[in-house]
Amino acid sequence: MTDSSSSTSDSLESLRQRIDQLDSDILALISERARCAQQVASVKLTEDPSAVFYRPEREARVLRRVMELNDGPLSNEEMARLFREIMSSCLALEQPVRVAYLGPEGTFTEQAALKHFGGSAVPVPTNAIDEVFREVEAGATHYGVVPVENSSEGIVSHTLDSFMASPSLKINGEVVLRIHHHLLVSERTRRDQISRIYSHSQSLAQCRKWLDAHYPHAERVAVSSNAEAARLVKSEWHSAAIAGDMAAKRYELERVAEKIEDQPDNSTRFLIIGTHDVPPSGDDKTSIVAAMRNQPGALHDLLEPFHRHGIDMTRLESRPSHNGAWSYVFFIDFKGHGDDERVKAALAEASERTADLKVLGSYPVGVL
Known part of the structure; x- marks a missing residue:
């Protein structure tokens, strides 16, 4: 062995030893965190036998902090996923x-x-x-x-x-x-004779152009879920399913075509x-439902307080009311928590201009 190859071998061995030591350190720290989680559970149960263990606002803050502290080379999202699993395992020790x-x-x-x-x-x-x-x-x-x-x-x-x-x-x-949608078949499927394609109605719609181009004559059958579509394909020789990775794995199906959704950013x-209110996390969203009186300018009157108080709306949807013809309810999402003073003010004013207003919840903006 040359001096150069010997030096390389020594360097690799040194790095491997360093990784082994880091693995031991990580293992010890995860175990210490798990023991702390058990202690948290004990304290909570002592104070309140009906204590809530999962705290959405707390977990959101932890994941955001992990992403802020992360300096690579793993991406923020990948690091947050790792901590998500650690937190999930520790929570399972509590409840x-x-x-x-x-x-x-x-x-x-x-x-x-x-x-x-x-x-x-x-x-x-x-x-x-x-x-x-x-x-x-x-x-x-x-x-x-x-x-x-x-x-x-x-x-x-x-x-x-x-x-x-x-x-x-x-x-x-x-x-x-x-x-991501895939066209899936079973081992029994005759691929050249596919005449029926199962999927949820929304998935069929999301893959409409691809189906028109590749299976224009196949019957499209809407079922309750993509997983149900995958299950049905297992017993038929002339059908295929549109579903995702989890269904493909769960029902042992093979991909004929991958990522067939018409919109790549689908x-x-x-x-x-849940049954509990969620305290502020620092980056929150609130959802409400408002039933409107049947009168001109009703929607403008509902939205005006939010505009005046500088609240950013992220979604507005309307649905027919079940309580009267030509009346509608509006589902609204906006940035901010129900405990924020300006949100309280806007909601108080809006409630006076509606037949009924219900706060569906304030909750952390999705981290992952």
Whole structure:
């Protein structure tokens, strides 16, 4: 062995030893953090047997701090994901978080739930969005995750209708998921004879142009979820499914084509619903629903206080009211927390100009 190769070998061995030592240090620190989490749980239970362990505002602040302190080479998002999993595992030592989501297993909603709560959460599938609300209201799960809007297809009306029918639930958080659709088949599929394609109605719409170009004569069948589409394909030789990575893995399907969505930046926003109010985190958003009287200028009157108090609105959607013809309710998102003085002032004025105004929740702006 030459002196040069010997020097390289010694350098590699030294680096490997350094990595081994860092791994040991990281392991010790994670274990110490986990023990602290257990102590936190003990203190909380001593003070209040019904204590809430998951604190959305606290976790948002921790993840933001991690991203602020990070100086690479890992990206801020990747570093935050690592800490998200550490926090999820530590929280499970205090109390495993049960999270209802729109099932079956393998949906984008399950993926969003795990992105927000981490891999140690206990996901609970339901058959419909309103069932997610019922599970949380009944206390069967701690939280729920529901889709609220897609960047290309717009609002998810079932979610807004469920908020209108739910008197007690609050929005506790949000998570945005980049949506990639794939055309999936099973080992039984005859690829040259595909005559039926299953998917959720929104996914079919998000892939309309690609389907027109590649499968113009195939029947497009809307089902309750992309995961259900993937499940159906397992038993049919002439069908395919449009679904994502989680469904492909869960149902052991093969990708015929990847990322077939018409819009490359396609994403869906999901809301976290719970039973508690969330204190300010420092970077928050508030959602409200307002029922308007049927009179000229009603919408202008509703929005004017927010403009005057300098509050930035991020979303405005309308839905027909179930309480009378030609009446509407408006769903509004804006920056700021309900405890902020200017938000309080704007809400007080707006409530005087509506038939009814309900704050759905103030919650941290999505970090991941």
